[in-house]
Amino acid sequence: MPDLDDVRRAAARLPGSEERATTGGAAWFVRGKLYAWECHPWPSIPDDLREIIAAELVVGVKVADPVDALALREMAPDVFLGPTTRWGEPKIAFRMAHIDADHLAELVTEAWRVQAPKYLRREFFGDDA
Structure with a gap:
């Protein structure tokens, strides 16, 4: 089962990525x-999502479009959670254990x-990604 160290490893290889401690836990910028x-x-x-988040490790990430979040939830509803809050959209939260x-x-x-x-995307992907 992946943990926050796996998130750290994935983030560490990305140009300009920075980890910060926040009141809610670790965050990457x-x-x-x-x-x-x-x-x-x-x-x-x-309430239903808060119970899951309180009981297990859940990570949230930004997505390009709300349709992407919906597609992930439909693809794997046991992994991807419904909307947690309205601010910060589009985003998706997922259960690390799954x-x-x-x-x-x-x-x-x-x-x-x-x-x-764009310049960091170009540095990492080598094109206009």
């Missing part, structure tokens, strides 16, 4: 923009790509 974070059971989160390391790395990389400036 690129050029000051949040792209991945450890979820915390805030009172503003719906995701494999390769998919985790892909989600972190894609979240970084969504938030990274």
Whole structure:
């Protein structure tokens, strides 16, 4: 089962990525923009999701479009949670106990790509990604 160290490893290979400790846990930024974070059971989160987040490790990541989040939830509803809050959209939260390391790395990389400036995307991907 992946853990926050796996998120750290995936994030560490991305140009401009920076980990910060927040009141909710670990979070990863690129050029000051949040792209991945450890979820915390805030009172503003719906009760059913707050129970899951309080009981197990859940990570959130930015996605390019709300349709992407919906597709992930439909593809694997046991892994991807429903909307946690309205702010910070589009994003998706997922249960770390139910995701494999390769998919985790892909989600972190894609979240970084969504938030990274073009010059960093070009540095990492080698094109206009």
